[in-house]
Amino acid sequence: MNEEIVVNTDTCYWLAEEKAADYFNILYDQIHQKTHIPPLITDLKSWSHHRRHRHSLFSLFSSHRKKPESYNHYVKWLEQKGKLDDYLERSVSYIYLRDMGKDLSSAGTRIKVRNVVEHLKKQISQRKESDLDAEQFNIAWLYRIAQKYQFESTMIWFIEKLKTISSVIPEEMDAEKAQLKLIKIITGVMINELEEKGEGMSPEELSRTLDTAVRLGYAYGLTYPFIDDLLDSKVLSEEEAKRYSEIIRTTLVTGSVPALGKWQGKNRHLVQFAHSELKKAFEYIKNHQTESTKNNFLEQAYVFFQAQEEDRNKDLLNGRYTNEDIFIPVILKSASSRLMIHAITSGENTEGLDQYTFYYGIYNQLSDDLRDMYSDLKEGTVTPYTYYLKHHKERPDLINPFELYWAVTHNLIHNIYHSDPKTCEVILGRAINGLKRLRAQFGTEKYNELMNRFASGIPKLNNLVQKISHKVDDVAFLDKLIRDQLIADLRNSSREQEEFFKSIEKIHPRINQMLTMPEEDALPQDPIIDAANYSLSGDGKRLRPIVTWMMGVHGYGLKSSEIEPLIKSLEYMHTASLIFDDLPSQDNATTRRGKPTLHQVYRTSIAELTALFMTQRAVREETKLDAFDADTVLKVIHYSTKSTEEMCKGQVMDLNAKGKNLTLDEMNTISFYKTGLGFEVALVLPAMLAQAGESEISALKKFSRHFGITFQIKDDLLDVEGDQQRIGKNTGIDAENNHSNFVSILGVEGARKAMWDHYCEAMDALQEVPRNTAFLKQLLTYFVNRDH
Known part of the structure; x- marks a missing residue:
């Protein structure tokens, strides 16, 4: 588009302001004449009676057990109580009303709502009991x-x-x-x-x-x-x-x-x-957008931005703003933000859509502003609530925003939606639910204080509203409960992520310290200890020993001192495998863990002997697990050595695959033996020491398989797209050596899809592990998102 004016900003904002001013005047007259109070009281009484009648039969047979807190269990609970239909119809109707600007009295809308409800019910009924505890x-x-x-x-x-x-x-x-x-x-x-x-x-x-x-x-x-x-x-x-x-x-x-x-x-x-x-x-x-609708998008965007700017530039300490100064930008931004959604999708603004959406916006905005009032006050933000609180004592002309909220409610029900019973039910239900959530958020004492401040001018209406909000239950809405669960999951994930990095930061240096082999173990003229320590001293992730530590100590309650030999064993074995992997006869790598590979520093023969030495030292360390009974230690040694054998077979498969076009199944198999098996050992060995059951060990193996393949696909993607300096090793080695990998088989996009497939499978496997698996979830997510 050329640098030409496509939006007449003065005109579009002036027209929007004029429409908002007309709307505000309607609400202003209702508040001053109190004409909205009697119809609302009648509406609320009818609504409350209707809900009590609807649920009275169910309440006779339902237990008084506390409702479940998690969203999945709550929905299942509603289904068992016979309340799911009402919940879903109320929620879906609200989404059609709010998000799509639909008229709920329309036969077409009612059919669509019913179809969505039936679809949701079918999805809920098909959920397994085991899925209810899943995140x-x-x-x-x-x-x-x-x-x-x-x-x-x-x-x-x-x-x-x-x-x-x-x-x-x-x-x-x-x-x-x-x-x-x-x-x-x-x-x-x-x-x-x-x-x-x-x-x-x-x-x-x-x-x-x-x-x-x-x-x-x-x-x-x-x-x-x-x-x-x-x-x-x-x-x-x-x-x-x-x-x-x-x-x-x-x-x-x-x-x-x-x-x-x-x-x-x-x-x-x-x-x-x-x-x-x-x-x-x-x-x-x-x-x-089409050429004919592009201006609609830009106009709505401009109105939204300008209304936000006007509010943003207000000073809470300035006591001279008029009611129009306070409320008209709120009407504009709350309406245009919703009209923007329609503008960017269809670009069309039908008369009915514009009417419903424009008048509806402030209903939600005033509810949100009340919820955020204390944080807004703290930040000095001007909203109808913060400004009223700050200046109403010296400014009796200021309109009480809570009273305006009920005027908006009345106007929507009777003037915009023409007293449609379903719309009335949904809008009043949302209002009562909002107050119940507000009480839960602030606590009873703070909530009552809030109501005393804002509802003193409408005592009869407020007494009825508070009475109903105390008595009426099951007025939850799908979008709010999903929002609550989403917030809880995001916060929980954020907390787990923080704990994950703290754990690694704490454990990593301790593991590095314990890995160093003492120099006195070396013979005269013997470079093997020095070579081993050189390989161990690189900037390794220490993934396997960290996993073992976390599962052993935090998952199974084992003492860190008791499993230290196992931790050393796993890293010795892993480092040995990397030395072999880098040899000229195999990958011929020049860089590992951010520095030259061992065979370049100590020559190939010393590198081979050092790797062999470290595999034996790994077994020797496992014999020091003297805090556990001999049979268990023998099983651990048997399992770890058998796994080492299989990892060698996997490396042979990888070498034999050089220059060949592998199938995806072959690539998965090689990846499991080369990578996944190492994760499996790190998880299964502490489980064996803790005498975990077979089903749990089986779930850990399943997780490890998918984790390993996920890890390998990410490695292959980094080999193609990564930064060598950040990765700490050469990139493009597979292409240089004519090795098949996930990217060469599936392409970059296909490899990403496969990585996320295995990520999901690994996450599913963790649902079967009866331990706190937060560390493993975050570990998996970390490696999927890593850039080195």
Whole structure:
């Protein structure tokens, strides 16, 4: 697009402001005349009576057992109580109302809601009992969805983006919130894309539609961390924020992203990355539009941005803002943010959609602002709630935002949706559910204090609302419960990841220290001890001994001093295998663990003898496991030596495969023997020492097999795409030696898909291990995401 004005900013924002002002005046009149109170009281009484009647039969036969906390168990519990239909219909109806701007009184909408409900019920009923304890919203879950609908490459792309975004976002901002927002927006775009396309799509068309939805959702969702959150935070200086805002404004006015130019200071890399990603995102959205709908997208984007800017530039200490100053930007940004979703998918804005979506936005926004009020106050952010709290005593003219929320509720039910019973049920249910969640979030004392501040002007309505919210149960909504579970899973994963790196940071140097062989063991003129220590002193990951330590000590409660010989044994054996692997007769590698390979420093014959010496020293170490009974130690030695034999066979398979075109099955087999078996030994040996059962050991073996193949595929991808300096060894060796690998067999994209397939299989295997497997999950995720 040329550098021409494509959006008349003054006109589009003025028209939107005028419409928002008209809406505000309607709400203002209702509040001052209290005309909304009697109809709402009637609505609430009817709604409450209807729900009590609906569930009275079930309550006679249901136990008073506490509802499960996890999402999977909660849904199963609803099914057992006969409440699943009501829950799903309420939730799906709300999504059609909020995300798609649909009229719930329409026969077509009711049919679609019912079809979705039936589909969800079928999915829930097919879930196995064993699946209920599984983590629901993790990377494996996302990839499984993509597998089902054949858009795995897109999901891999998105997972990579999530990882990058999380690593770039500074500490002053919230990476977890950014991930959540991206996933939420992508879900909304997917819903709209699927709704627009309609039913009856072929698998190929469905796959393309979902690919587009994910990329569009990411493109739009990226604006939250890298425009809204970045400008709201204190990361950028005042001058930087002003310059950055002008770039965004110019983009929306002209339809083209201006060059960033030079950017100095500590935020240079962050701003460069954000500008680059936003540019690609903007171009993707713009190219998805038709010429006739492109302006609609740009206009909605401009209104949204300008409304955000007006709020962002407000000062909480300034007591002179009018009610219109406070509420009109809220109406605009809450409406345009939802209209943007429709604009970037269909680009069309039908009259009904515009009406429903425009008037609905502030309903959600006021609820969210109440939830975030205390954090907003702390940050000095101006919202209707923070400004009212700060200035209402000296400004009796200020409108109470909680009262306005109920005026909005009344207006939606009776003026926008024309008193439709289903819409009334859904909107009131959402309002009561919001208050119940608010009480749970703040605690009863703080919640009551909040209500005393904001509901004093509507005592009759508030008394009824509070009474109902105490009595009525089972008003949960699918999207909120999924959001809760997603937040819990993200936080849990973040905590586990932090503990994972702390554990490695703590254990790694201790293992390095224990591995060094004493010099007194060497004979005169004997370089083998020095050669062994040279190989051991490299910057190795110590993956196998770390896994053994964590499983032995934290998984099985063994003492670290008792399993130290096993830890040394595993690393000696592994290092010996690397020495053999690097020899001129095998891979002829020149670099290992960031330095020259052993045969280049000590010559080939010494390298061969050193590797043989280390295999024997490994067995000798295992004989020192004197804290365990002799039979168990013999079983450990038998298993480890047998595994070493099999690893040698795997290396022979690898050598014989040189110059041959291997099948995928052959490659999987070689990878298991070369790599997976090493992981298996590291897990199974501490399990054997702890007398673990056969089923548990079998699950560990299954995990190890898929872990090993995942690890090897990632190695092959790094061999093609990696940075030699970061990896610490030569890249392109397989191609140079004419070796088949996963990339040569499957191609880069196919190899990535296979890696994620095995990642999911490994994660599934961990569900069968009756231990705390958080370390193994994070280890697997770390190696999938590593760049060296």
